[in-house]
Amino acid sequence: MCFRWIKKSSIGNNTVGNNILSQHSLPSSDYWYWIGVGVLLLYVLVFNIIVTWALTYLNPLTRSRTVAPADVTPENSDGNDERVGEDFAELFRKSYHYREVEASIMHFGSPLAGSEPLKFESTYARDALSQFLICLWKQNLVYWRSPQYNGVRLCFTVIAALILGSGLVEIPYILVQTIFYGIITYFMVDFERTAGKFFLFLVFMFLTFTYFTFYGMMAVGLTPSPHLAAVISSAFYSLWNLLSGFLVPKPSIPGWWLWFYYICPIAWTLRGIICSQLGDVETIIVGPGFEGTVKKYLEVTFGYGPDMIGASIAALVGFCLLFFIVFAFSVKFLNFQKR
Incomplete structure (x- = not known):
């Protein structure tokens, strides 16, 4: 369908597309395409900043307070209640109960004479x-429960066990999604019905679903709130789709953006699927x-050379490992919780 826009027009020597642009007083130079892309990316950035600011400052979390009768004082509250508008923690520090707890800690914190330390x-x-x-096992049980449930009840000494469990519990669900989707x-696209090509299609879709899942986990782990993670992810998804080599083929991507093409996981997904399904077609x-x-x-238009299936699989596996490793480090070393 796109071929008709680059055909020579019967009016003059320009193409059909150039004539249409001229009739609407629109520029037809190549650089205007990239100016438009830059403006759209700027809009994406501005809107994301506005959404992030709104979610951060227009809906602040308020402090919870306990309401108590007006005649309750720090002396008779025994640390269990607080006056309206006063800090519960401060009232507790002034209470008899607090002093009693401190005395108990001092008393039982000193070992008895002749006792030995625990070993x-x-x-x-x-x-x-x-x-x-x-x-x-526990991740599988609480997979569909709320994040609060998971965070409160899954406390283990070795953080690596929790991280690995969080990642591997996703694999069965991704596998089921891949089979149904594949x-x-x-068969809806009507690819060649051979076992080898069908298996490769499932492999690429499984790896694609996996790195998208791990990327989402990584984004949540690196940001203080799910809202900010969603905003940042949407910006990356836009760049991935734009520079994946489909909307703008690789030979048409400017040199200063070509580096992003090679680090774009969707580009490797497209390369792998197209090469595995159409790379040997001699029609x-x-x-x-x-x-x-x-x-x-495919080689001339999209830059898809032969024998790129193995490299594409290796690249997608690398993206899965990278996103999961970053997620693991973010869970272990970053803590956005506030009291």
Whole structure:
């Protein structure tokens, strides 16, 4: 369909597309395309900043306070209530109950004469493998529950066990999604019905779903709120789609943006799927400025060379590992919780 816009018009020597742009007083130079792309990206950035600011400052979390009768004072509250508008923690520090607790700590914190310190054979009650299996089991049980439920009840000594459990529990669900999506999409698109190509399609879709899942986990782990994670992710998704090599083919991407094409995971997904499904097709096609096989057309138009299936799989596996490792480090070393 896009070929008709680059055909020579019967009016003058320009193409059909150039004539239409001229009739509407629109510029037809190539650089105006990238100016438009830059303006759209600027709008995305501005809107994301506004949304982030609104979510941060227009809906602040208010402090919860306990309401007590007016005749309750710090002396008779015993640390269990507070006056309206006063700080509960400060009232507790002034109460008799607080002083009693402090005295108990001092009393029981001093070892008895002749006693020996406690000794344990190991640092943790369970080894790392046992904790990992327990985390995996519990993650499967609470997978569909609220984040508050998970955060309060999943406290383990070895953080690696929790992190691995959080990631591996996603795999069965991703696998089921891949099978359903792959069966529906593959035959609907009417790709070549061979077992090898169908298997490769499932492999690429499984890796794609996996790195999208791990990217979402990474975004949540690196940001203080789900709202900010969603805003940042939407900006990256826009760039991924724009520079994945489909909307703008690789040969048409300017040199200063070509680096982003190679670090774009969607680009490797498209490269792998298209090369695995169409990279060996020798059917002759004819279009404006091109006549040759489908295989040659992919190489000339999209820059998809032969024998790129293995490299695409390796790249997607690398993205999955990268996103998951960053997520693991963010969970271990970043803490956005506030009292």
